[in-house]
Amino acid sequence: MSPILTGPQSLIPVSVVTGFLGSGKTTLLNQLVQAREMRRALVIINEFGAISLDHDLIARSTDDLVVEMMGGCLCCTIRGDLLRTLREAPWRFAREGSCWFDRVVIETTGLADPAPILHTLMTDDHLTTLYRLDGVIATVDASTGMTTLDAQEEAIKQAAMADRILLTKTDIVSAREQTTLESRLHLINPAAPIIPVTNGQIEPAAIFDAGLYDPAIRSHDVQRWLKTEAYETEHRGHVHGHHHHHDVNRHDDHIHATCLTFDDPLDAEGFERWLDILTLFKGPDILRVKGIVNLVGEAKPVVIHGVQHIFHPPVLLESWPSEDRRTRLVIITRDISAEELRATLSLLTSGITRYDLAGFVEDMLNDHAPA
Incomplete structure (x- = not known):
């Protein structure tokens, strides 16, 4: 050499x-x-x-x-x-x-x-x-x-x-x-x-x-x-003050990653409505949303990317990257619990009307808003 x-x-x-x-x-x-x-x-x-x-x-x-x-x-x-x-x-x-x-x-x-x-x-x-x-x-x-x-x-x-x-x-x-x-x-x-x-x-x-x-x-x-x-x-034998060894999704007391999966395809209108309402009321605290989504009537996967109140146009992939056809979402938020996200998103398949969904989300998020 x-x-x-x-x-x-x-x-x-x-x-x-x-x-x-x-x-x-x-x-x-x-x-x-x-x-x-x-x-x-x-x-x-x-x-x-x-x-x-x-x-x-x-x-x-x-x-x-x-x-x-x-x-x-x-x-x-x-x-x-x-x-x-x-x-x-x-x-x-x-x-x-x-x-x-x-x-x-x-x-x-x-x-x-x-x-x-x-x-x-x-x-x-x-x-x-x-x-x-x-x-x-x-x-x-x-x-x-x-x-x-x-x-x-x-x-x-x-x-x-x-x-x-x-x-x-x-x-x-x-x-x-x-x-x-x-x-x-x-x-x-x-x-x-x-x-x-x-x-x-x-x-x-x-x-x-x-x-x-x-x-x-x-x-x-x-x-x-x-x-x-x-x-x-x-x-000190630990890493820069982050004590979250028991919760792999938690980065500190306020920022949390929620991982959601759905086996069945999601209704496109309901899913879009949920994102709109969520970002309207809690936009600054929606640090990151990304996911591969299986929508009803669409054979190809849809990729979504969002940061705070900004969502980029969804991208339709040519094919699924693996055999996994489930909807997979990762939502990183500040002071929004996984339970709040799951509860609102579950309404997608409940048949709730657009007006009732908006009211439910607004009431729930306001109830949990910091004083």
């Missing part, structure tokens, strides 16, 4: 794709996996909740390998799974006795605090002999970014730690709104270029090979977060 390849550049580069809920990570990854540069990439997807959806929504070629990590977020409950997966990957996924992949891309859940993940990649003795952190890619939703940054500390950390910030959904905001958000992101992370992206389309060269991750050139906040994580890991 040439001496120039024996240093850090000979290690397998790892790119971490982060970004708050609904900011376009899966859309980005769906485009990337089709690129030539990703033919020898190992993709690790972290799903928050007990139902897998992102894995089904990634269009993979036969050469791709996608590893799901479900049941919690990488920054807390299943961080050990990430360590184990990366340690075992070269031989566990070997082909003809040798490691076949030369790049790793990790898509985190939108609720993940990136500091513990980066700390793990940068400090684990075994991982540092196999991998190098190539860069952190953060997606920011241009339509909801300002509100998200106001309300979510994780979103600020994700932007601050990024080597590249991808500004998504710029086609649905004004130039002034985009400029205002870019100015704020520059204040958070002046070192990261901000790249507008539409429908996840970007050349891999623009985000990969960003160089070894060096926290010293990041803001003082980033250095503080990484140091805090190191201290808590070494001296």
Whole structure:
């Protein structure tokens, strides 16, 4: 081996794709996996909740390998799974006795605090002999970014730690709104270029090979977060204050992931009406809705994506991604219980009228609204 390849550049580069809920990570990854540069990439997807959806929504070629990590977020409950997966990957996924992949891309859940993940990649003795952190890619939703940054500390950390910030959904905001958000992101992370992206389309060269991750050139906040994580890991033996080991769907006392499945096809009008009413009364607290839906009279699956009060036009897939034909929904909310969501959605098959449904949902949500 040439001496120039024996240093850090000979290690397998790892790119971490982060970004708050609904900011376009899966859309980005769906485009990337089709690129030539990703033919020898190992993709690790972290799903928050007990139902897998992102894995089904990634269009993979036969050469791709996608590893799901479900049941919690990488920054807390299943961080050990990430360590184990990366340690075992070269031989566990070997082909003809040798490691076949030369790049790793990790898509985190939108609720993940990136500091513990980066700390793990940068400090684990075994991982540092196999991998190098190539860069952190953060997606920011241009339509909801300002509100998200106001309300979510994780979103600020994700932007601050990024080597590249991808500004998504710029086609649905004004130039002034985009400029205002870019100015704020520059204040958070002046070192990261901000790249507008539409429908996840970007050349891999623009985000990969960003160089070894060096926290010293990041803001003082980033250095503080990484140091805090190191201290808590070494001296307290737990992960950054998240105590939700018994509930894989809970991220803190307010944010909760509800996973709903339906064996029978859903009535299209009733389902759409339920979404409309829910977002009307609780839009700011509907952090993320995504799902594969089986509708009455439609042979193909419908994919829905929503962030707060914004729902993108549903997408009709060419075919079901697996033999599973059930409707599967993941709804991440703030201060809305799983029981409230199930109770209202169950009315889809009850024959209740449109007026009664609206009244029921309004009364129930108002009854549970914070004082």
